[in-house]
Every structure is written in C-alpha cells, then in structure tokens.
C-alpha cells in the first residue's frame with residue numbers, strides 16, 4: 211500500500227469508504243423493504259382470518275360461496291377450515307383438495323395460533339396463518355394463506371437493481387475521487403518539476419504556489435522561503451570567496467612589487483632590509499587573514515570545539531584590559547573596567563578572543579576612554595565595550611558584523627573587516643547575541659549578551675589565572691594578539 215502513489219491510495223481509500231456505505235445502505239434498504247412487505251402480508255392474513263373466523267363461528271358453511279374480502283383479493287389469499295383429523299371442512303374456491311396443514315403443525319395450530327413464514331404449498335411459496343376455532347364444541351383449525359410470489363419478485367427486483375446500480379455508483383464515485391485527487395495533487399507535481407530544474411545557477415527561481423490558502427500552498431510558500439535563504443547563503447558564500455581572494459591579492463601584489471624592485475635596482479643593504487621588513491609585514495597580514503578565515507569557516511561549520519566552563523566576567527574583563535594596558539598607555543588612552551560579580555558559561559579562550567577584537571577596535575577605530583562594563587539583564591549577562599570616539603560610520607553600522615565590512619578610514623589601517631564577524635560567530639556559538647548599542651550620544655558601544663549562569667564561589671581568581679596562562683599559549687589567540 212505504501213508503495214502506491216498518493217493519488218491511487220486516496221482513490222482506494224475513498225472507494226473503500228463509498229463501497230462500505232453503499233453495501234451497508236443496500237443491505238438496510240433490502241431488509242427494511244422485506245420487513246415491511248412481510249408486515250403488510252401478515253396484517254392482511256390477520257384481517258382475512260378474522261373475517262373467515264366470524265363466518266365459521268356463525269356456522270355458515272358458505273366459505274366457498276363467500277366473496278373474498280377486498281383486502282384478501284389484492285394478495286390472492288385463500289382460506290381452509292380443517293378438523294382435528296386434518297379433514298377439509300371448507301375452503302376457498304379453486305383450492306386443491308389437499309389439507310394445508312398436517313401432522314405436528316396441525317396439532318400445534320389446535321393449541322394456539324401459528325404463523326408459518328414460508329411453506330411450499332399449491333405449487334409455490336406461501337405464507338400461512340393458522341388459528342384454532344371451537345364453534346359449537348368442534349375443534350377446528352382455520353388456515354389462511356397468501357402467495358409470496360409478488361413479495362419475492364419485488365425483493366428480487368430490488369436486489370438486482372442494487373447489484374447493478376451499487377457497483378456502477380461505486381465506479382463513478384471512485385472515478386470522481388481519482389480526478390479530484392489528481393487535481394489536488396497537480397500543484398505538487400508542478401512544484402516538483404520546477405524544483406527539479408532549480409540548480410545552483412538558477413537559485414533565484416521559485417516554486418509555483420497555488421493561490422488557494424491550503425496545505426500545499428503553505429508548503430510551497432515555506433519551500434520558497436527556504437530557497438530564498440539558500441540563495442542568500444550561496445550569494446554570501448560567493449561574495450565571501452570573492453572578498454577573501456581580493457584581500458589575499460593585495461598583500462601578495464605588494465610582496466611581488468617589493469621583490470621586483472629589490473631585484474631590478476641596485477640597492478643598499480638598508481634598502482634591502484626595509485624591503486624585507488615590508489615583505490615580512492605583508493606575510494604577517496596574510497597569515498592573520500588566513501587564520502581569521504579558517505576560524506570563521508570552522509565556526510560556521512560548528513567545528514570549533516567549545517570548552518565551556520563557568521567564568522567570572524569581572525576577572526575576564528580585567529584580564530583583557532591588562533593585555534592592552536601597554537598599548538593604551540602608549541596611545542595616551544585609558545581602559546576602565548566596571549563590573550559586578552557575574553558568571554557566564556563560556557569557552558574562556560574564545561570569549562577572550564572576542565573581547566580582544568572589540569578592545570582592539572576601540573583602540574584603533576575609536577577614541578578616548580575605553581569602558582568595559584557588565585550587567586545582569588533579564589535575557590542574560592550583558593557585556594559592553596564602549597569608547598568615546600565618533601562611533602561607527604553610517605555606512606558601516608548596519609553591516610558591521612558581516613564579513614569584510616570595514617569603514618573607509620579602516621581600509622588603510624590594515625584590518626580586513628573580519629574582527630566583528632568573528633565576534634559575532636563566537637557569541638553565536640555560545641547561544642548569545644551581539645549588537646551595537648543605540649542609546650548613546652556618541653562613541654561606539656558594542657553589546658554582547660550571553661546566557662547567564664548562577665554566580666561562582668569566590669575561588670575563581672586563581673583558577674582563572676592559571677587557565678588564562680594556558681590560553682595565551684593557544685595559537686589562535688596569539689595570532690589575534692598579533693593582529694591587533
């Protein structure tokens with residue numbers, strides 16, 4: 211059954227239901243008619259017997275002459291009076307000289323009235339009603355009967371009509387069911403054909419959605435939304451690859467130029483050293499870029515294993531601030547940390563990397579004091595990294611967390627625009643959110659929201675000092691440090 215197409219299955223189920231209804235209905239109809247015919251027959255037999263009994267009781271021997279009652283006439287009924295030996299005392303004209311009841315049946319009829327639903331008499335099937343009569347101390351039995359021919363004929367006609375009409379109705383209903391199922395499933399087939407034609411090159415195509423607001427239309431709309439998401443993802447992937455190769459080309463071209471110049475012209479040792487230094491810087495940029503791209507790709511694939519542990523946010527912010535202290539001092543900037551004791555469940559290395567990217571941005575793109583703050587909010591722990599600079603460029607703010615987004619000023623400064631994308635991916639891997647705070651007059655304020663965990667006991671500082679020591683040795687973190 212499961213292997214059949216839906217259309218055939220629907221039709222079969224429909225046909226089975228209709229078949230059951232028709233069979234049940236036919237059965238009921240037949241029995242209803244049979245019962246009502248029998249009832250009518252019995253009523254007329256009873257009326258006839260009452261009439262004849264009255265005549266017999268009066269001692270009138272004229273049963274032969276008595277005209278049949280009109281009701282009896284319609285059914286062609288007949289009557290016979292028997293004595294206790296089965297001898298015919300009287301009977302309707304035209305009956306054979308043959309008792310209608312004999313033996314045990316006659317004896318039972320002497321005791322009380324007896325209805326014989328079907329008996330073979332007088333060359334056909336008849337229905338008989340026998341009642342005991344005792345006129346003038348005689349023991350007689352009155353038997354009235356009616357042929358069943360017309361009743362049987364009526365039922366036989368109905369039976370053959372049902373046997374012909376039922377299957378015909380069933381066939382017609384099944385055909386209609388088959389057509390309706392086909393019509394209902396046609397949009398599915400249209401969607402399937404179109405879906406089969408949608409390839410990577412034709413991702414902008416959509417499935418035809420029927421105008422009705424039914425399950426199939428909703429399925430089509432949902433699939434189209436999925437196609438839109440796939441299209442966006444593929445587009446993003448393509449532009450990502452294009453951007454990445456563009457980013458790789460620039461430092462490589464610079465290296466190439468430096469090398470060409472160094473080889474072509476006679477150059478002093480200092481000039482050669484400067485060229486090599488420049489080449490070294492470009493190599494650093496390239497490897498930083500490669501690290502960032504690799505990390506993003508692995509975060510995308512969910513391949514970065516997160517070693518989540520309960521972290522004290524205040525300690526974490528102090529650690530990050532400490533790492534930038536020298537650079538901040540050199541630039542004449544300050545880094546403030548203001549956080550109550552709060553805990554989050556996170557991978558220390560990755561979360562620190564995200565914060566390092568943000569503080570690095572605040573130092574590079576922002577100005578003034580950098581504030582690292584944390585607070586407990588309804589939807590989790592919020593960590594803010596804010597500065598007092600000009601804030602995000604208008605053109606950048608909306609897409610700041612997308613790959614390769616960077617402001618005009620930032621273009622010359624060497625960043626590839628992956629820092630915030632990495633922050634977003636790390637925070638997403640922790641089931642958190644990242645956003646630009648909107649409620650500040652000026653300066654940038656990036657907000658990370660992470661799911662909260664119950665606060666930690668106060669022994670965390672030492673442990674974390676140790677873990678932080680480990681994390682500095684981690685390759686990717688060192689790489690990030692190198693970049694900033």
Ligand SMILES: Nc1ncnc2c1ncn2[C@@H]1O[C@H](COP(=O)(O)OP(=O)(O)O)[C@@H](O)[C@H]1O
Nearest residue numbers: 571572575601616617620625626627629630654
């Ligand atoms: N603190 C900030 N103040 C102003 N602009 C910022 C700040 N942080 C980030 N930006 C803007 O967002 C862009 C993207 O940042 P990011 O993804 O870290 O890339 P990158 O630092 O490599 O340029 C930056 O180029 C800059 O224009």
Ligand SMILES: [Mg+2]
Nearest residue numbers: 571625629630
């Ligand atoms: Mg950056």
